Amino acid sequence: MYLEYCHSKLGNFGDDLNPWMFPKLMPKAFEDESDKVAFLGIGTILDQKRIDRSNLNANRANIVFSSGAGFGTPPAINDSWHIYCVRGEHTARQLGVDASKVIADGAYLLRNLVEYRNPVKKHKIAFIPHHSSEDFADWQAICDQCGIKMITARQPVDSFLEELLASELVITEAMHGAIVSDALRVPWVPVSFSPKFMPEKWRDFTRALKMDLEVTPLPFVAHYPLNLGQSVEHGFKRGMSKLGVGPSKWARLPNAYTKATPAQIDGLCEAIMAVSRDGKVHQSSDAVVEEVTERLAQCLDGLYADFLAGKFHK
Numbered sequence: 001m002y003l004e005y006c007h008s009k010l011g012n013f014g015d016d017l018n019p020w021m022f023p024k025l026m027p028k029a030f031e032d033e034s035d036k037v038a039f040l041g042i043g044t045i046l047d048q049k050r051i052d053r054s055n056l057n058a059n060r061a062n063i064v065f066s067s068g069a070g071f072g073t074p075p076a077i078n079d080s081w082h083i084y085c086v087r088g089e090h091t092a093r094q095l096g097v098d099a100s101k102v103i104a105d106g107a108y109l110l111r112n113l114v115e116y117r118n119p120v121k122k123h124k125i126a127f128i129p130h131h132s133s134e135d136f137a138d139w140q141a142i143c144d145q146c147g148i149k150m151i152t153a154r155q156p157v158d159s160f161l162e163e164l165l166a167s168e169l170v171i172t173e174a175m176h177g178a179i180v181s182d183a184l185r186v187p188w189v190p191v192s193f194s195p196k197f198m199p200e201k202w203r204d205f206t207r208a209l210k211m212d213l214e215v216t217p218l219p220f221v222a223h224y225p226l227n228l229g230q231s232v233e234h235g236f237k238r239g240m241s242k243l244g245v246g247p248s249k250w251a252r253l254p255n256a257y258t259k260a261t262p263a264q265i266d267g268l269c270e271a272i273m274a275v276s277r278d279g280k281v282h283q284s285s286d287a288v289v290e291e292v293t294e295r296l297a298q299c300l301d302g303l304y305a306d307f308l309a310g311k312f313h314k
Contacts, residue, residue, distance in 0.1 A: 001063070001307065002033035004040045004054060012131040013153040013160045014176030017042050017107055020157040024113060026304045036060040037312045040067045042106045042176075044201055046091060048073040056080075061312035065303060066106030066296065068204055069094035082312065085299045088204030103299060104208045104292035107176060108183045110161075111293050116184040119165040123149035125276050126167035128177035133194045136222045137260075137268075146269045148276070153177065171275055173218075175202055182209065182284055183293075189279035191272075193218045209284040209292065216279050218271050221260035 005018040018041050023030050029039070036059045040046065047070030056062050057078050068087040069075065074094045085103040086092050092102050110116075126149040129139045134154065143150035151163045153174045161180070164170060170181045170188040181188035190202065192215050199215055206213045260268075306312065 001029050001035060001037040001039050001312070003030065004038040004045065004050075004056070004062075005043050006045060008131060008154075010131065011154040011156075013155070013157060014107070014174065014179075015043055016157055017110075017176070021106075021109065021113065025109065025300060026307070029304060029307055035313065038062045040064045042066065044068040044070050046070060046075050046086075046095060048075050051075050051077070063303065063307075063312065065300060066103065067091070068105070068201065082306075084303045085296070088208045090200065090204040102208055103295045105176075105179050105205050106296060106300075107179045108289065108293050109296050109300070110180060110183050111289075112297060114161060114165075114184065116165060121168050122166040123163070124168050125149065126151050126163065126170050127272065128153060128164075128170060128172040128174045130173045130175075130194060130197070132196070133173060136194070136220075138223045141223075142265065142269060142272070145265070146272050148272070151177070169276065169281070171272065171279065173197065175205065178202070178282070179205060182282070183289065185283070185286075185289075187281045187283050189275055189281055190215045191218050191275055191279070192216070193220060195220060206282075210288050211282055211284050213282070214280040216275050218275070219264070219268050221264045221268055223260060223265075 003018050003022065006012070006015040008015060022039065022041055038056055038059050040062060046064065046067050049072060051057060057080060059080055062081045064081065064083040064086065066085050066087055069091040077095065083095065083097055083101055086095065086097065086101050087105050089099065089102055092099055127139070127143050128151045129137070131153040134152065140150050149163065149167060151160065153160070164181060164186060165184060167186060170177060170186050171191055172178050172181065172188055173191050173193050178188050178190055190213065199213065202215070203213050
């Protein structure tokens with residue numbers, strides 16, 4: 001079996017949880033990656049574009065465990081697909097599967113792998129930008145100006161977890177910053193910065209945990225403006241989106257032609273500090289998080305037993 005997930009050249013914590021976590025939970029599952037059996041775990045990866053690009057429907061089997069559906073063309077799946085559980089209600093509707101398949105994002109299983117109780121706290125407030133937002137802003141400089149800890153999603157999983165657990169409060173634009181904070185019982189506040197932020201994807205995860213989502217928008221500024229080619233491309237795609245052409249995300253492509261002024265950076269810092277004081281703190285209940293963790297563990301145990309029994313190689 002092989003892992004099918006999003007690979008980021010610079011690293012992205014949420015996606016990188018797949019090779020860090022699932023081989024620990026199913027130690028014999030990934031010994032043969034040439035068997036045409038795909039394991040789709042953490043990530044918003046259930047869309048027709050990925051199916052076509054990776055030729056998944058030609059596989060012997062495609063196994064879905066806690067993945068999320070994209071927000072483009074719903075995936076057309078065939079008999080090779082084995083859907084054990086999905087991230088949320090939106091995903092279940094996109095796939096046309098029963099709501100009983102909804103459990104939660106698979107990252108909640110970190111609770112069974114990481115010691116999260118009574119950690120030593122070193123940071124009063126930490127900020128986690130979405131990994132792609134680091135292409136626009138010098139978040140280390142911004143967080144230094146705000147006097148808070150910056151946690152990059154582009155670092156290795158172990159150090160990310162260490163820094164998150166050492167934080168008393170996490171402000172996060174990265175969805176898996178929120179998910180893992182919630183799983184490991186660190187209070188968190190969701191914010192949006194990039195125009196490409198997708199609240200629908202977040203609601204897919206939060207509703208499964210019985211949480212109401214309240215995202216605070218931050219002003220979008222750029223330390224690193226788009227080059228001419230990118231600017232022209234983004235402008236063209238936004239224009240086509242207004243005409244109803246192309247995917248919906250084209251309408252959210254960033255308009256970042258000029259470098260932010262010091263006053264704009266000051267305004268962004270002020271907004272972040274306001275969030276740290278007044279933003280709605282999110283955290284699912286202990287009972288809910290324990291329930292979904294147990295259901296995920298039982299579901300994965302069943303999947304692994306099926307794999308060891310040869311179900312996907314017949």
